[in-house]
Amino acid sequence: MTSATTSNNKRQRRSREAWGEVLTRFAASGLEIEAFCAHEGLSVSSFRRWRSLLADDVSRGVELPPPGAPQTGFVDAGLLGAGGRLELRLDLGAGVILHLSRG
Incomplete structure (x- = not known):
C-alpha cells in the first residue's frame, strides 16, 4: 500500500x-x-x-460564526493567575456551568 x-x-x-x-x-x-x-x-x-x-x-437560536471567521474564546489558563488563585466559571448554555479553580 x-x-x-x-x-x-x-x-x-x-x-x-x-x-x-x-x-x-x-x-x-x-x-x-x-x-x-x-x-x-x-x-x-x-x-x-x-x-x-x-x-x-x-x-434553538444558536448562531454559528460566518465561514472563515477567526475562532474566539480560547483562554490559556496556564498563563492566567500564575502563582496565585484562579477561578474560572463558564456558562456553556442549557443550564450547564463549568467551574474551574486552581491555587
Whole structure:
C-alpha cells in the first residue's frame, strides 16, 4: 500500500464550523446529497447527521460564526493567575456551568 493510498483512507475530523461551511457549499452546489458527498469525499451518514445537528442549533437560536471567521474564546489558563488563585466559571448554555479553580 502506498503512502498516498494510506492518506486517502484517513478520516478527516471537522469542527462544527467546518461542517457549517460544508453545508453552505452544499446549498450552493445544486447537487443531490449523494453526488455532493461523493465529490467532497464525505460519508452520506455523517453529512446527514451534521445537517440535522446544525439545523437543531439554528432552531434553538444558536448562531454559528460566518465561514472563515477567526475562532474566539480560547483562554490559556496556564498563563492566567500564575502563582496565585484562579477561578474560572463558564456558562456553556442549557443550564450547564463549568467551574474551574486552581491555587
